[in-house]
Amino acid sequence: MLSAFNISKLYEIYDHPTDRLKEFFAFDKKILHHDFWALRGINLEVKPGETLGVIGANGSGKSTLLQVLTGILAPTTGWVSRTGRTAALLELGSGFNPELSGRENVLINGELLGLSRKEIKATLPAIEKFADIGEFIDHPVRTYSSGMYVRLAFSTAIHVEPDILIVDEVLAVGDAAFSSRCIRRFEQLQHRGVTTVLVSHDLSLVKQICNRAIFLQHGKIEAQGSPSDVTNHYVGRVLTPPKKLTANDTQNATPNSTPTVSSYRHGDQLAEITEVELWNTAGHSCRSFQVGELARLCIRTYFRHIQPDPMVGMLIRTRNGMDVFGTNTQQENSPLEACMVGDHIETEFCFECNLTPQEYTVTAAIQHPDGRSHDWLDDVLTFEVVATRKPAGVADLKPKVTSRKILTLDP
Known part of the structure; x- marks a missing residue:
């Protein structure tokens, strides 16, 4: 003790x-x-x-x-x-x-x-x-x-x-x-x-x-x-620059926005994430995927200020918080255009769920090019990957396994 x-x-x-x-x-x-x-x-x-x-x-x-x-x-x-x-x-x-x-x-x-x-x-x-x-x-x-x-x-x-x-x-x-x-x-x-x-x-x-x-x-x-x-x-403290909201920020409040719940949220709020959703290939909201099934993560954002070069990112974690995979529009060579006040932007990440069967969380973010956060939502969504086989770890590499007898000369 x-x-x-x-x-x-x-x-x-x-x-x-x-x-x-x-x-x-x-x-x-x-x-x-x-x-x-x-x-x-x-x-x-x-x-x-x-x-x-x-x-x-x-x-x-x-x-x-x-x-x-x-x-x-x-x-x-x-x-x-x-x-x-x-x-x-x-x-x-x-x-x-x-x-x-x-x-x-x-x-x-x-x-x-x-x-x-x-x-x-x-x-x-x-x-x-x-x-x-x-x-x-x-x-x-x-x-x-x-x-x-x-x-x-x-x-x-x-x-x-x-x-x-x-x-x-x-x-x-x-x-x-x-x-x-x-x-x-x-x-x-x-x-x-x-x-x-x-x-x-x-x-x-x-x-x-x-x-x-x-x-x-x-x-x-x-x-x-x-x-x-x-x-x-x-x-959040590291990535969020200090900023005081002004009267202009209040006037540019997100119209018709629905509060988005996450375990921790931070950012300067020059742009705001208004909706995060996971869809399957049929275009339906989904929280359970088979191993290898295609998932579509949609992140919708609203801009309160002019942002010449914003980037949208995603991060997948295990239930205990271990980072599994993360990327953003800049890394994927899919940059956003300059955004004006009042712009609504929808960004979609499509990926195959080559993960082992367990529960995962999704973190979504919109950031400055240098990584500082406009709006960062930790663990905003939870989804599970299901399968009959249960390999160890977090990645399902789907290996092809072959075995054969080999002939050896007796000493």
Whole structure:
């Protein structure tokens, strides 16, 4: 169990190094610094077996939060409660002595986490196997690449039987095979009841392995809840430019529009999506398709302002929020013409549902050419793909399979 109650972290920022001494010795108590709150009023609880994802832009307070949770930094206000052994993998280079070999660093880290030398030596073969860095285990850590360092550090952290695991961007520098092993190990840790906090800029990873997520902005929790909803909120903040509606926007309100419901909606509303619909080849509204059946996604938009080069896009996700396929009119070389105030545009995407049988969602968007959103509707539609055969994954590649006996010469 990991709990944080009203956590805040204050730094006093001085314009010049000597200002700290001047302020300390000043008779008139003149303030020469300004306050910077890296964290402000953070409350969270992560239960055994739960994986919490932490997302946010650079400088939002993610790394500071992890350092407070692990006890490296003391909070200015509030307190942290940790139950059991805590293992942490924070910024690259922390925790290992660069002059010692990987093996020596593993032994030292194991002892620092409370294991006896006998226990850590018994675990060492499993650590070596998972890290898979070969003979470099006996070389100085300073000779390691960033990927080799993360392999060994993560392998050490998960093999010391932690009750709490705190990780900062562990998969950012790993290759595909190592990333796949890490994801499987995160799932095993969940089943074992390990409390995990993961910071990552990989939103797909957060949606895949986390039970819950928080979005940090300016040191405060901006949103928390399911990984899919929180990542949608974060993407909305990134893609939506600030804009104040004017009286002219009100006059150009969408005529005869029907409210379109989505899990999260954002954009500057210079153009608005008024309708999203899925049709089958017969032209009927449809929410269930056979594998390989042609689907037609229709997106209707209304323009409140002149837009010389808008683009319309679509995104298909699984039920747990994993991106499956996304494209837009720009990528498909089907650009829209310049749109005037009051224009209604209908855009249609036709695609074959070569997907495995399960439920999917559709996200629709109209955007600036640079990707900023006019109107973005997350998970505005849900549809299912059905079939008698049920292959693994999300794509049905419909392979042609042949087998034959081959003759071999006896030795």
